[in-house]
Amino acid sequence: EVQLVESGGGLVQPGGSLRLSCVASGFTLNNYAVSWVRQAPGKGLEWISALSASGFTTYYADSVKGRFTISRDTSKNTLYLQMDSLRVEDTGFYYCVKDRRDWGQGTLVTVS
């Protein structure tokens, strides 16, 4: 059974940094592209970043390009999102997603 468990969210001041983690089980990150999707409180879904199955290609939404970095540690089967220069508008739930069908429970980031 595929499971994705995010962690690392919390309260941070504007301009600060956080690193989110997503521990994957039931599959190997080596074999799948995975994404981060976020949702501001009471708002819609926003795709923000993806990492190719090879791990060599990264993709970002314009809203986070240059500030966020997606990466993985295959030995830990864990996906990361390093978030720097955080802004108030980065507040929301952050989900990691595999294949569109498998979502984590989300981790809440509050920038205030």
Added chain:
Amino acid sequence: DIQMTQSPSTLSASVGDRVTITCRASQSISSWLAWYQQKPGKAPKLLIYKASTLETGVPSRFSGSGSGTEFTLTINSLQPADIATYYCQHYNNFPYSFGQGTKLEIK
């Protein structure tokens, strides 16, 4: 970048009704479109992928159609459990953008 536009933003319908939600892409995305259902406090759930393929376990009252730039999600015989917000998302090329969502309410 491809923009996705959903309509309507909110929809009120009665149990047993047939409901249709539309999603338009700003350029052709072939059939690379997914539909999701999201209930409050929960992660989104995949309903349909490749525009019309029903995800395993999703009730057959849900269906999707379309290709190119126009897509629809149809719910036949609306049930109380279908009250949720629905999103479309293209995955033709990065960035994989979502529609703004359609909130479905029971009359």
